[in-house]
Amino acid sequence: MIDETTASATWDDLVSAALLGTERRTPLVTGRADRSAAGALLDAAAVSTVRRRAALRPAPARERPVPAPSDPRPPLPPAARRRLGLLLADRNGTSGGHRRGTAPDLTELLPQWLTAATEYGYRAPEALLPALLDAARARTDLRAAALGFAGPRALWLARLNDEWKFALRGVGSTAALPGPDDPEAVRALWEEGLFAERVSLLASLRRRDPAAGRALLAGTWSTERAEDRLMFLDSLREGLTVADEPFLEQALSDRSRNVRGTAAELLSALPGTALAGRMADRARACVELVRIEDGASTFADAGHTSGKAGEDAWTLVVEAPHECDAAMQRDGVVLRPPTGRGRRAWWLSQLLEAAPLDCWSRWLGGREPAAIVALPVADGWRTELHDAWCRAAVRQRDVIWTRALLGAPGAAQPGTGTYGTGPAAPQTVGPAANPATTTATTATGSTTGTASASGASASGAAPDNPAGSSRDLARLLTVLPEDERARWVADFIAAHGLSDAFRMLGVCAVPWSEPLGRAVVDALDIARDAGSYPWSFSGVMGLAERCLDPAAADRLDMLTATPDEPADGSPGAVGYWSEAFQRLVGTLRLRATMRAELAP
Amino acid sequence: MNPQGERWTSDHVLALAPDAPSRKAGSRLATPGSWPETGTRGSAVWGLCKGSGSKPYQTVVDTAGPAFKCSCPSRKFPCKHALGLLLMWAGEEGAVGEGEPPAWVTEWLGARQQRAEKNAARADNGRAGDGGSGGPSSAANQDAARRRAALRVLRIAAGATELEQRLEDLLRSGLASADRTGYGTWDETAARMVDSQAPGLAARVRELGSAAASGPDWPSRLLAECSLIHLLDQAFLGVERLPHALAATVRTRVGLTTDAADVLAGADTTSVRDRWLVLAQQDAEEGMLTSRRIWLRGERTGRMALHLSFGGRDRPLDLSLPRGLALDADLAYYPGASPLRVVLGTRHADPAPVSGPPPGGGTDAALAAYGHALRDDPWLDAWPVVLTDVVPIPGRDGEPWQLADADGESALPVDPRCTERAGLWGLAAISGGEPVTVFGECGHRGFVPLTTWDPEPVAL
The missing domain is CATH 2.40.50 (OB fold (Dihydrolipoamide Acetyltransferase, E2P))
Incomplete structure (x- = not known):
């Protein structure tokens, strides 16, 4: 049917003939007599196409990837592997905007699944590595756990795909890094490695031989770029010791302000350093314990209502620094306050934060931290002083001061910054830039939560008073041991309900201790009985789904029923509550299942 | 329980899901809370699922098929409700209890049964000889059917002739004008082929539009596709002179389908x-x-x-x-x-x-299999092959991925249209630079990987 001679033209000839068109060019091929030039060209092209396709040859192989390092960890049990696939598949397609219904939110369970799987020491299923890398890329909070579980093959894979480059930065495995026993390799990698490799090298070396790590850093310190110096310095935070002081002290004279600030912060976290001593001296000059004998004193009335005889006459008087000199700035005190904050109060807070807390007992007549916190403070400096102590307690991880500052959970009022360690401690809020205002707001005793809360809001409206308190109770709680922390939060919730508990719950160990779990469930039950809608508590609900001990599920089952609508409740609320509790129970059961699936 | 006396595994159920979102949605529904009512009897599993509407969806599965039916509007098959129901049933002994099937279940099961019997009867008739049981009325029907078929062949022939004309016009004025005309012309021509009852030709013509817009080297691709349509036109116009098997291929390619029942009975x-x-x-x-x-x-x-x-x-x-x-x-x-x-x-x-990968061959054998199949059917775009011991090489800087023989220097390029598929990275991860078995389609545009084994089969 098709003339063999037409196929002698090359494919490229045929294509250019076709591009131009047969009417513009002498026919390249001639077919049978009854074929037009175009038909003959199509005939020839068809023969050539089939011939070329049938004669396809393999291409020369490009360079093959180096085989991935072996991963000796055992594979996941089949059910757990399936579960991971579902958790990862859910990541992209959460039905945004829809009511959550009764189904568990799988995305939120991925972090704890990863943690558990890593504890068991399983190897990640190879087929799911791309999804794991994508998850780690999308969620920085998952990154370390996901990459740790994904293991060496994921890093091997990341080297082949630019989208996963992030995995090669930092957090990578330290297995391949040279140790202190191989100074040559360390030196070579330190001098020639990528920044991420150098950060990992420094961290791993410091873990094994802190002095060697420091020496390595000091060797090239002056030639590093400012942002790199900052990152390296930050990596000293782990395993910081007094031996690091000389190096840090030297960094206080760094060219970069951020480096200086970080060095000062690290130094102040180490009690007993020269910087801590200098800050202590400065702080001491600002706070004085005064005995007020004169009944005419502004604070005498408030003081005398206290039941603690002998303490009430003593008052802390605060005199904020008048200037921030070069020496203070070298020690990390930042000159310019943030907007809306007075300069002197700003300087004071930085001094107090960096001064070692254990000095205060010595200076204040051997009083325990709890007694110091209970002392009245003159002129409305109380919040400023206590806030700074809170930050110092966090920085210095001081449990005793933390306990004192937190006080009894039943009395604490989050957000307002006021709390009573003694029933009638004088409440003054904010630095007394304007004594008249202060006097007007001083007299409230914190006998009830409402009273102190209203006191705070009143002073919040006062001129020259910046935000009442910047105290971060959740951070402060992290200083306490886990069980004590959980107990404190449980008591807090029992006293104040859930509205302010979200961040505190976030710092409690998972799964929640029995008393904490019970407090949260009781509070949710109370909220339901009060007739509010469950989405006012969606944050806590979400946390509870993730953090409650799965063993609590059976106790919760009764709450999933839909009781009759109370007359005064929000319309439809009971239905939504029942749905929310069903989801809670469902999620807890699912977590228990997930755990069981992981068991070898 | 199915007739074999065993529940399926969750893996089996999940493998039935048409895509990942269905797997996910199905798993979400695999909680008793979503199912106010469930039951199983024999090979049937059924349940009522709370949907967004007031009326619950009626979901029933015959695990012997497996066959699925759900009153939901989903076009996925099986839908998430069927998957959720099966997952619950598969997950735990007794999660779906024995029960008396409600009317809507028995109706569906009965209809299935009838259909199966009818099919079996028809197949038997077919084997017994065409129209052996037919009376005069069925003979008349067959006459009418034959007339309709003859008429359709004439229509298609007219369409093919028209298409030939258009292709020759194109070649006369030159392909250079084609990339400017865009899809419009091709779509119009394709519509003409639909009118001519030649859906196979229509589909090929529609493809010309994308060939003309396929980036560098489009003239080569466009000419190749035009010439194959030309070949098909010519083949159909002379189909009586072709060998029996090739004629059947040509008819199928043009769009004349054969009923499954006729295939079974042929x-x-x-x-x-x-x-x-x-x-x-x-x-x-x-x-x-x-x-x-x-x-x-x-x-x-x-x-x-x-x-x-x-x-x-x-x-x-x-x-x-x-x-x-x-x-x-x-x-x-x-x-x-x-x-x-x-x-x-x-x-x-x-x-x-079955565990583990099937036997296969290297890249040479794969191309040879495709070439061999092309000898019989020149319109084949690809042929299914199992590649044994190949190493995936990821593409870089616009180069396509490759599957390279573990021994030797040969490689098959992966079809560039797959480059964005997530499955390729899964393949690379499973391989880890070591040889793997890959099933896929090997064709003139490259290899399209579909499955690999780790050693369980993994979709790509």
């Missing part, structure tokens, strides 16, 4: 009994329809087979075979010069899982 149909390993199952949206391709390989014969089915709004896909199962059955090949597509005939046993 006197000269090749029917092969083997243990058929499911190599891959893939769904695709094609306009209003969902197509499902299931690739199979005969354990004894080494033959490849493709089961193609279509589902629409009112007609769910009726067959679902997860990768890794082997099915002892008769497969009847559609007539053609290079037979591949099959109808599922008698099943001799229920599907059973």
